[in-house]
Structures are given as structure tokens and as C-alpha cells.
Amino acid sequence: MDHLSTEYTGFPADVIPLQYQALLLTDERRMKAFADAIERAVRPGMHVLDLGAGTGVLSYFAARAGAVVTAIEREPRVFATARAALRSAVGDAVRIVHADARDYLPEEPVDLVLCEMLHVGLLRERQVEVMGAFKRRYLHHVGGPLPRFLPEACVQAVQPVEQDFTYMGYTVPAPVFQLPESRQPRTVEAAPPQVFQQFFWTEPLPARCAADLTFVAERPAVVNAVRLITKNLLTLTYEPSGSVDWTMNYLVVPVSEPVEVLTGDEVRVRFAYAPGDEIPALTDDLRVSVPAHAR
Ligand SMILES: C[S@@+](CC[C@H](N)C(=O)[O-])C[C@H]1O[C@@H](n2cnc3c(N)ncnc32)[C@H](O)[C@@H]1O
Numbered sequence: 001m002d003h004l005s006t007e008y009t010g011f012p013a014d015v016i017p018l019q020y021q022a023l024l025l026t027d028e029r030r031m032k033a034f035a036d037a038i039e040r041a042v043r044p045g046m047h048v049l050d051l052g053a054g055t056g057v058l059s060y061f062a063a064r065a066g067a068v069v070t071a072i073e074r075e076p077r078v079f080a081t082a083r084a085a086l087r088s089a090v091g092d093a094v095r096i097v098h099a100d101a102r103d104y105l106p107e108e109p110v111d112l113v114l115c116e117m118l119h120v121g122l123l124r125e126r127q128v129e130v131m132g133a134f135k136r137r138y139l140h141h142v143g144g145p146l147p148r149f150l151p152e153a154c155v156q157a158v159q160p161v162e163q164d165f166t167y168m169g170y171t172v173p174a175p176v177f178q179l180p181e182s183r184q185p186r187t188v189e190a191a192p193p194q195v196f197q198q199f200f201w202t203e204p205l206p207a208r209c210a211a212d213l214t215f216v217a218e219r220p221a222v223v224n225a226v227r228l229i230t231k232n233l234l235t236l237t238y239e240p241s242g243s244v245d246w247t248m249n250y251l252v253v254p255v256s257e258p259v260e261v262l263t264g265d266e267v268r269v270r271f272a273y274a275p276g277d278e279i280p281a282l283t284d285d286l287r288v289s290v291p292a293h294a295r
Pocket residue numbers: 001014015016017024025051052053054055056057058072073074075078099100101102116117118126130
């Protein structure tokens with residue numbers, strides 16, 4: 001969930017109250033990607049675990065593909081709503097448990113774990129913490145091998161941009177979310193994106209999301225922001241060979257000290273924060289500079 005602050009919802013950032021779950025259900029790019037990925041990854045008879053089930057829609061997709069599903073949700077009203085909706089949609093194919101996914105452990109091995117507690121930049125939500133806790137506990141109590149995960153991998157990129165933060169004559173450098181596939185007339189890309197992090201969820205998980213990258217400006221710009229891009233590789237496919245991906249809404253965040261660049265200038269972008277941190281942890285640490293030797 002990209003765009004709802006704790007202050008606004010009154011809930012911790014990682015808990016999505018019922019009144020905001022429809023924003024997830026009506027996000028067509030997200031829904032289509034997950035429906036497609038689950039249909040490709042799930043086989044009849046599989047045991048699927050859905051961590052952070054929300055309204056239960058991913059569990060529903062898995063049950064529809066023939067899986068027996070255990071779904072975990074922490075927020076009580078969301079849990080109660082999901083339980084009723086799942087029962088009416090798929091009967092007892094999904095067992096939903098009111099629990100914290102960080103503590104929950106299945107009684108028997110599972111084939112596939114669904115987990116969508118994602119935010120662009122891996123900020124705000126607790127996917128890394130929840131998946132890390134699950135893997136440790138599963139290996140200790142159930143043993144290896146680990147189940148397959150959906151999403152399978154995460155790729156994060158960043159690029160320096162000039163962002164128009166002026167609205168009807170009023171300038172407010174505040175973070176902006178953007179739909180990936182749409183034209184962005186307020187954004188000038190100073191340089192193409194570069195990857196700063198990529199990992200599979202089966203691997204040891206990152207303690208930091210950090211970048212120290214040098215870009216070469218493709219056009220003159222006042223770099224006053226960076227754009228963060230998070231692509232989730234939901235599932236690998238083999239016939240045909242490829243993957244089902246979901247690129248989350250981009251996040252454009254202002255930099256405290258903008259720099260002016262000309263075509264061919266180098267621009268250095270640095271930041272570090274922990275997964276699950278709030279957006280200010282990124283913006284407070286973010287530095288954009290033109291290296292002295294490049295001038
Ligand atoms: C981004 S929503 C996704 C919901 C659903 N999986 C979907 O795709 O529509 C993440 C859900 O995880 C729940 N959640 C967050 N932290 C949790 C935790 N520690 N244990 C169980 N559920 C959690 C939230 O309340 C929310 O419903």
C-alpha cells in the first residue's frame with residue numbers, strides 16, 4: 001500500500017484497515033499480475049500459505065487453482081470480512097487464522113508462500129521482517145527445503161530527476177507516487193535508472209536498502225529529486241520461459257540540496273535505510289552531488 005500514512009489511517013503502516021482494502025482490490029495492474037502468477041505457480045492439491053491475507057483475494061486465486069490454503073491476517077475487522085468472503089467464495093478450501101504472520105508457523109510443510117506486504121522501496125511495510133521470521137522459524141521447526149515464494153525476487157532501481165513540485169503557483173517538495181506506465185509531464189529524467197538492489201526471497205534478506213551510484217546526465221537538469229522503482233518478480237515461468245512481474249507505483253522524493261547538471265555531467269546519488277523504515281528515513285539520508293572531478 002503506497003499512499004496512506006499512519007497518521008492518516010490511525011493504524012500502524014503495515015496494517016491496512018478494511019476501508020482501504022478496496023484500493024488494493026481495484027488496483028488492476030496488481031490484481032492481474034497476482035492472478036496470473038498464482039494461476040501459473042499453483043497446482044491442484046498444493047498447500048499454500050498466504051501471509052498478510054487482507055481480504056483474502058490471493059487465497060481465493062490459489063483456492064480457485066485447486067490449492068488448500070491457510071491464510072493469516074492480523075487486523076481483526078479485515079480478518080472477519082475475509083473469513084466470510086472466503087467461505088462464501090470457496091467454502092472450506094481456505095482456512096483463515098487471526099494471527100501475526102511473524103509468529104505463525106504451519107503445522108505441516110507448505111509448497112508455496114504468498115506474501116504481499118510490499119511498498120515501493122520496501123519502505124513502510126514489513127515484508128522483509130515477516131519473510132525473514134518465517135524462513136528462520138520454518139527451517140528450525142519444519143526443516144528444509146524452504147517452500148517456493150511468490151513473489152520470488154525483488155529488483156530496485158533509482159534515477160535522478162527534475163520534478164515539478166509547483167501546484168497552481170505553490171511549490172511543495174513532497175513525495176509523489178506515479179503510475180509506471182503513464183506519461184509523467186512533471187518529471188524530467190536526468191539519467192536512466194540504475195539497479196541498486198536485487199535478491200531472491202529464498203536468499204538471506206537485506207538488512208539495508210542502500211545506493212551509492214554515479215549517473216551520467218543525458219540532458220541539462222536541476223536534479224531536485226530521485227525516483228525509486230521497485231519491480232517484483234512474482235513468479236518464474238518455464239513454458240514459455242519468462243516471468244510474471246509487478247512494478248509498483250514509482251516514488252519520487254525531493255532532495256534537500258538540488259544540483260544543476262549539464263549533459264555529460266556525473267551525478268552521484270547516495271542513501272541508506274532499513275527495509276520497513278518510513279519514507280523520511282530515505283529522504284533524510286538522501287544526498288545528490290556532482291563529484292568535484294566531474295566539474
Ligand atoms: C498490502 S495488504 C495485502 C492484502 C492481500 N494479501 C492482498 O493482496 O490484497 C497486507 C496485509 O497484511 C496485513 N498484515 C500486516 N502485517 C501483518 C502481520 N504481521 N501479520 C498478519 N497480517 C499482517 C495487513 O493488515 C494487510 O491486510
